[in-house]
Amino acid sequence: MCALSFVISRYLRALMNLDIKSLLTGEKTDIQLTVRGWVRTFRNNQFIALNDGSTNQNLQVVVDFNWFDDALLKRITTSACISASGKLVASQGKGQQVELIADTIEILGDSDAEKYPLQPKKHSLEFLREKAHLRFRTNTFGSVFRLRNALSYGIHKFFQERDFVYMHSPIVSASDAEGAGEMFRVTTLDISKTPKTEDGNVDFSQDFFGRSTNLTVSGQLEAELAAMALGKVYTFGPTFRAENSNTTRHLAEFWMIEPEVAFNELKENADLAEEMLKYVIRYAMEKHADDIDFLDARLADEEKQKPLQERQEFSLKEKLNFVLDNDFERITYTEAIKILLDSPAYKKKKFQYDVKWGIDMQSEHERYLVEKHFKKPVIVTNYPKAIKAFYMREDEGCEPGFETVAAMDILAPGIGEIVGGSQREERLDRLEQRMKEMHIPTEEMFWYLDLRRFGTCKHAGFGLGFERLVQFVTGMGNIRDVIPFPRTPKNCEF
């Protein structure tokens, strides 16, 4: 008897575990089952639009109000969590293939309709940002976060299929020499009365780690160490920058993917980045075609509100397909500058900032190259040495005054820099000299230099800003809308 009930309960659970996405295919009908989810709307005292997060499509649960207690029906409010059991049948109505004729409904979690802040209508993204704990329950954020997940998995899948080793780089870092930006201090000292050294500075020898520590701004240097033994590695973890950046493209806490490959040179590095981007975009689009469709329509709707000249040339889907179907444009920095100097925009003095060889290109320049000139992702390589990081490999045979390094940035339409990478300087003497020039303490970085002392080799890698990738794929304009709980200057709610 016990065994029988066990088998029955297993069978029932198998039925119960069907999510709404799979039920809506219409492959299974005339079966008895239970669904659980959150009420989106309750129309006509008769039709519940039930959502369980598996898709933006709702399952229509049909209620015969003559059979149910009025008190129960009153509790079926927007965002209430319910369990509904009944028979899944072909729908009599037009809007959906199947519907569930409810025998029993259980309220799992009430939702006071008067107090619940979200309505079955379009809300502004700004408003939802202030309700970040509830915005998962909207179609837009449902789609965004399912796609974020698919992109995340797609990245692991891409690297794992190519036998890369996933490496966890440290979150707490003692190095403040990475030069990637302002850092958040990590300390257990009582900040209201910090211990002081004789010369009046904070005595970090009494701190938890016995030295000054910060949150990581990059896992790259550590990834290089691993790549020099494991060959192909990647990191994928949180990254922290204490810059006072208030833009649609910056977060104080974000996730970054940093592959590092021994023996790779600049071109192979660019190949890897392009292949990876195409792979993960394709994966996410195939996995969640319906979410892409939803966001595509959403964006098209939003574009309609804008004046003609401000509208995007491509829809979201057109943009993504275009990226998949075409090679990224590859140009050197020197060529990019030449294009800018020859451009009508430059000749008509449309640029706010001047263009000449040696400048760090401004947003307006990058946008011109990507959005006006090439109209697709562009890989710009071989930047001037003077504007790039110390660890980038100096190019051979440069004209004096025009020294470049083996750097590469991938610029994406609408987002700007999505990938930044380089071939690393593997020659000890060159690296030491460069660090001295840039006042980077070589003693503290002994471990990084040791790599060049003991079996050095050419290697290359890049950093991909994960949220910028999610922005690109979802078409979301503000980076705060592609991470569940954004951390930005003056904002650490939730």
Add this chain to the structure above:
RNA sequence: UCCUCCUUAGCUCAGUUGGUUAGAGCACAUGACUGUUAAUCAUGGGGUCCCCCGUUCAAGUCGGGGAGGGGGAGCCA
């Protein structure tokens, strides 16, 4: 950090040259209806007009300061 715009009901927004009791749609409540698709119809409740100071007989409206938010720039991924 700089430039710029915004802040009026739970949400989205209107509010004229400063003038009586600040409006609409949606949401919510009550009722009607019952195969709806953000259901519909009727009725109703709901306001620190972001805050402070000032000008004025009179401020949602004008001036100054502040706070919060959006967009752009810089820095970057």
